[in-house]
Amino acid sequence: MEPFIIVEKVSKKFGENEVLSNVSLVINEGERIGVIGRSGSGKTVLLSMLKGIADYGPTSGRVIYRVSICGECEYVDGPSMAGRVCPRCCTRMKLEEIDYWHDSKFARLLKERIAMMFQRTFALYGSLTVYENLVEALRKCSAITGSNEDSANKRALGIAKSVGLAHRLLHPARDLSGGEKQRVVLGRQLATDPLLLLADEPTGTLDPINARMIYRIVKEETKRHNTTLLVTSHMPEVIEELADRAVLLERGKVAAEGDPKAVIQRFLSSVSTEEIARPKEFGDLILKVNDLKKYYFSIDKGMVKALDGVSFEVREREIFGIIGLSGAGKTTLSRIICGVTPPTSGSVGLRVGEEWVDMLEPGPLGRGRATPYLGLLHQEYALYPHRTVQENLTECIGLELPDEFAHFKAHTVLWAAGFEEAAIDGMLGRYPDELSEGERHRVALAQVLIREPLIIILDEPSGTMDPITKQDVAKSIKNARNELGQTFIIVSHDMGFVRETCEEVILMREGRIVKKGPPAEVTADFRPEERAEMLADTK
DSSP, X not given: OOEEEXXXXXXXXXXXXXXXXXXXXXXXXXXXXXXXXXXXXXXXHHHHHHHTOTTOOOSEEEEEEEEEEOTTTOOEEOGGGTTSBOTTTOOBOEEEEEETTTOHHHHHHHHTTEEEXXXXXXXXXXXXXXXXXXXXXXXXXXXXXXXXXXXXXXXXXXXXXXXXXXXXXXXXXXXXXXXXXXXXXXXXXXXXXXSEEEEESTTTTOOHHHHHHHHHHHHHHHHHHTOEEEEEESOHHHHHHHOSEEEXXXXXXXXXXXXXXXXXXXXXXXXXXXXXXXXXXXXXXXEEEEEEEEEEEETTTEEEEEEEEEEEEEETTOEEEEEOOTTSSHHHHHHXXXXXXXXXXXXXXXXETTEEEXXXXXXXXXXXXXXXXXXXXXXXXOOOTTSOHHHHHTGGGTOXXXXXXXXXXXXXXXXXXXXXXXXXXXXXXXXXGGSOHHHHHHHHHXXXXXXXXXXXXXXXXXTTOOHHHHHHHHXXXXXXXXXXXXXXXXXXXXXXXXXXXXXXEEEEETTEEEEEEOHHHHHTTOOHHHHHHHTTTOO
């Protein structure tokens, strides 16, 4: 591999405080380097220096970039392109060694080819959608990438898919979770087609699922484009996942360098386990229901307690079950969660992005902000019989999208709903009466998914289905959760179906929760009449 960056005896002082001391490194083109160390060891300062951020120039020493430059159009590429033809103007490219902090002309050109993900800094346009944020980044770097309007739109869809946000394209950036924002930021950086990607603690605050997604994206994209990566972290698993070679910084000095496992072992020997933050094992809370009550007066029954002190929480990506006999309060509970029925007392909070919305507060700043992110699929769903699957998924539900965008979205949600990739294009032109019951149910699920909800509530999804169709529908729900990170609440009296799909279940009886836990544990608390009805379709 060609040497790309040479850090030569670099020191950096802020006032009298020396944060980097005599640091020397050679980073090869296409290499993935991990920099590990405690907070305050100088990791972020080193990355800021390599990016060229103002006030982060070396106090002493030099940062040298070896790059190929076209003398005609000033296109910059990696050192391996030296002597080759420029992809922009077909002029022969020449190898240059740039003293980054002292050669202002070439440094300016090179800086455009360096991307940086800052720790917990989401440089996004909050009012723009995910799709618009990606297109905006592509337009800004069109001179570098050579993309036009059409290719930028197509590339934006491809990036959204690669960063796992094909199901969030229509969401404003401000309404995304922290992990989703981080992936949009990564997508925007990848859109610039960088020579060097600098990532400062890219997964420090993410749950394991989002973290693994970031690892996968970074590894795939840097390998595909031969992008050099420099990632910093104080979490060993980040360095082990992403780096080919590791560097240990201690008090601004290089204390070790080499194989990631050996460097990590050296780091761990000098810190206590309490100093290494571990991500949460599950997604963050997305729904909180607290002491919910719904009382009403009936002439023949007097005071009826439809809900009497119901409390529970749902996490992102969870498939959560609400079970009970008719009259247990399941439907009342789901209607209150959706903001359709007002409760007597209690609270319901839905997290949109990183803010909690009070679902009992009326108006656009209350539940009006959250209701677009709630999907509801009724037992008696209906597709438009004289319209194709493609039309049922877009214009029939008021979703007006450009043709290419509409096709991409329809393809994505049908795949998430469990259709085979190879069969989807043929499926889009078919009509509902040409589909089986299970296929129609999956198209109806896709119709809800395409609106990009945060939570989908499924009301008696198994209905009167035969056992094979139930298995298809259960598979589609789990597939949507696994592929899109979708959260589901299943309201049902069919314990066999709930046991097949849910991780956590609440059993309701006369408006109260009498048992909560995994489906197998909840079954043990069934009364004879509940067991007879709710286990009737288990086989």
